[in-house]
Amino acid sequence: MADQIIVPKEQDDNVMLSPKGLQRRKFLTLFAGTAATAAVIAGCSKDSNNNDGINLGSGDIGILNYAYALEQLEAAFYTQVIMSQYAGITATELSLLTDIRDHEIAHREFFKNALGAKAIPGLEVNFAAIDFSKRDTVLATAKTFEDLGVSAYNGAGKLITDPVYLGLAGKIVSVEARHAALIRDLISNGSFADNTVIDANGLDKANTPATVLAAASGFLKSKLNGSNLPTS
Amino acid sequence: MNIHHIITELEKADPEVYERLDSRRGVMKSFAKMSGKLALAALPLALGGMFKKAYGQSTTTILGVLQFALKLEYLEAEFYTMGAAAPALVPAGAPMGAITTIRDHENAHVKLLKDTIVALAGTPEAKPVFDFSAGNGSGNGPLKTVFTDYALFLAVAQTFEDTGVRAYKGQAANLMSNNDVLTAALNIHSVEARHASHIRSMRRVNLSNPAIKPWITGKDTGGIGALVQASYDGEEVTTQATINIVNINGQAISVNAATEAFDEPLTSAQVLAIVDPFIV
Incomplete structure (x- = not known):
């Protein structure tokens, strides 16, 4: 189990193993289909456009x-x-x-x-x-x-x-x-x-x-x- | 974005949401305040912060950690205050300079923790009465010469510092819901580690013992002995999160280096048991 925590296959899987991760998943579920989802995604993708460097x-x-x-x-x-x-x-x-x-x-x-x-x-x-x-x-x-x-x-x-x-x-x-x-x-x-x-x-x-x-x-x-x- | 809709959806999935956030009206007020201040792009972050707070640890938990830390800082502050004032104990020059530097930090930590507890609407616990002989008030415990025997004074200082590092480390996860308190605790934690490093260097010189290093090797007490072993037990681990550190990936990492490279936490119960003999 601890192995999985440290060497995650998917970042989301990893996050969900923790109590906070469970909370986060709950929130993501809750927010699905609302305008907030789009806003959150928009907020993230803005930064991801910068691919300069490692x-x-x-x-x-x-x-x-x-x-x-x-x-x-x-x-x-x-x-x-x-x-x-x-x-x-x-x-x-x-x-x-x-x-x-x-x-x-x-x-x-x-x-x-x-x-x-x-x-x-x-x-x-x-x-x-x-x-x-x-x-x-x-x-x-x-x-x-x-x-x-x-x-x-x-x-x-x-x-x-x-x-x-x-x-x-x-x-x-x-x-x-x-x-x-x-x-x-x-x-x-x-x-x-x-x-x-x-x-x-x-x-x-x-x-x-x-x-x-x-x-x-x-x-x-x-x-x-x-x-x-x-x-x- | 439709805030009312989000809250309604949230309410369906989690009927207790208003106990976590203070009230629907409070939530609306928070949002109104935020949207006045923040660009839309920043709103998701603010949202995250608000819910992290609501679903995080209660203020009661945070205050409990702060009171626990205050007790340890009271202990350290009084120890160094008495040590620096004890006649013919700490040599003048570099040793006295270091002890007064550390004393002042510990007193600053006491003040900071008290102020933080008050800011969170708590009441700082009063300073306990201490018995640095480790005699639970008898004044005749095994360390009764601590303020007349310089080597013993440094040994106790080392133990307090190493224990303090482990104590703060053990509480970090309990402070995750309050970023300001967590960061302050981390900033104290590393100062205690700097103190520990220096006190260990002082012991190394004072005892001419090269085996005493600024870091903790295995669960070695640095020659202090069984009396303080509980402050070092558990430091000997060589596996971190199931990863074996010894000779990791073909690198020549010895057992000693593997234990030194990671400091280990103590629970509050372990720490309270360790300091119990010093409290009347």
């Missing part, structure tokens, strides 16, 4: 592909960090960065398998601007990726309709936050949760997919199209 898709599957894209980016980055280690890397740093690489690969492969046939293809990255031989550059980029990843998952939570997927995103985002704090401490001890990332209410950031995808685009040769992702 389309992440819509609904929960779109959000999972969005997460898959970010994990691909992070995994590729740390793989390169370990392959071409910066000058003066300490044994401790190498050990911790290797752990992070493995976590990101685990996340990437998990999403790939979870999405199955609905997964976007492997992405081409663009790390031309990153000097992997320099500690400062590598850690600054890592900080960007980790803080961005945390804000992406935090912002995507409300866009997810299936509680199982929300739970999975929650299991991953706290690990990304652990990474973010470590990387920040490696750059400057004590900056794990400073006021550049945590506000006066003690809250981390939450960013929309549009903001995150724009920030990630500079590190990707592949162009991502998030125009069908949910926005509320």
Whole structure:
């Protein structure tokens, strides 16, 4: 059963397995034949006309592909960090960065398998601007990726309709936050949760997919199209 | 679009619809308000939001989660407030800087949760009386030196942070009907994880123990021991949604890495049992 939840043949089947999905189906039934159906469909198809780039898709599957894209980016980055280690890397740093690489690969492969046939293809990255031989550059980029990843998952939570997927995103985002704090401490001890990332209410950031995808685009040769992702 | 027709159809299929939405008149008022503000294309989204709310969790559930979170934040806030004030406990410099940063976040979380509970027409529960010796009020529990023994203080801090992460994670699904509250809870959740990471790094340095890492390996307590095992039990899983993470797709992912890559939730009952000895 859980297998089906994660590797759906049809997105609608998948959605219907959850309590919310059942509610949604009820609504769709209710609305069939009313003017609302036409309006809903019209509202959706307007966005679908934009086919520029790799389309992440819509609904929960779109959000999972969005997460898959970010994990691909992070995994590729740390793989390169370990392959071409910066000058003066300490044994401790190498050990911790290797752990992070493995976590990101685990996340990437998990999403790939979870999405199955609905997964976007492997992405081409663009790390031309990153000097992997320099500690400062590598850690600054890592900080960007980790803080961005945390804000992406935090912002995507409300866009997810299936509680199982929300739970999975929650299991991953706290690990990304652990990474973010470590990387920040490696750059400057004590900056794990400073006021550049945590506000006066003690809250981390939450960013929309549009903001995150724009920030990630500079590190990707592949162009991502998030125009069908949910926005509320 | 014919809103009246939609509502009539809805009523046929779900006679209780007006208990879910507040009343037919209320629905009409909502629509009138929305159509004044929104372009037609945006209406389906607004519709979705309204029904998600109506069929989602009740405010009672949301308030219950917020009161639960408030209890944990009271615990953390008082713990760090007392720790930072305890003479000769936390070394000056970076350690004291980190502890005061975390203390201030926990106090901010207390305030935010109280304000949110009030905004949802609830009454924030009062701060419990705490016994950080874990003695249920005896003051003579197994942790009675927590404010004089720095290593023990950090061990308890780590446990509170890791437990807090798991506690918020376990409640996310109960907040899905209120996007603002859910997002705020997620934004607290990741801050607790940042704290956990840093406290673990502090322990690693303080104990010169490279086995203590910013993330949780298996169900390892990081050398703290059986007293806090309940806060780590369940973290050892290597399968997520039936997908085995170890060596997934031919990648060299060890058992340790597979457990570290995913943090696991705790139920509110599990968390309350864990913090019970600290509450008088």
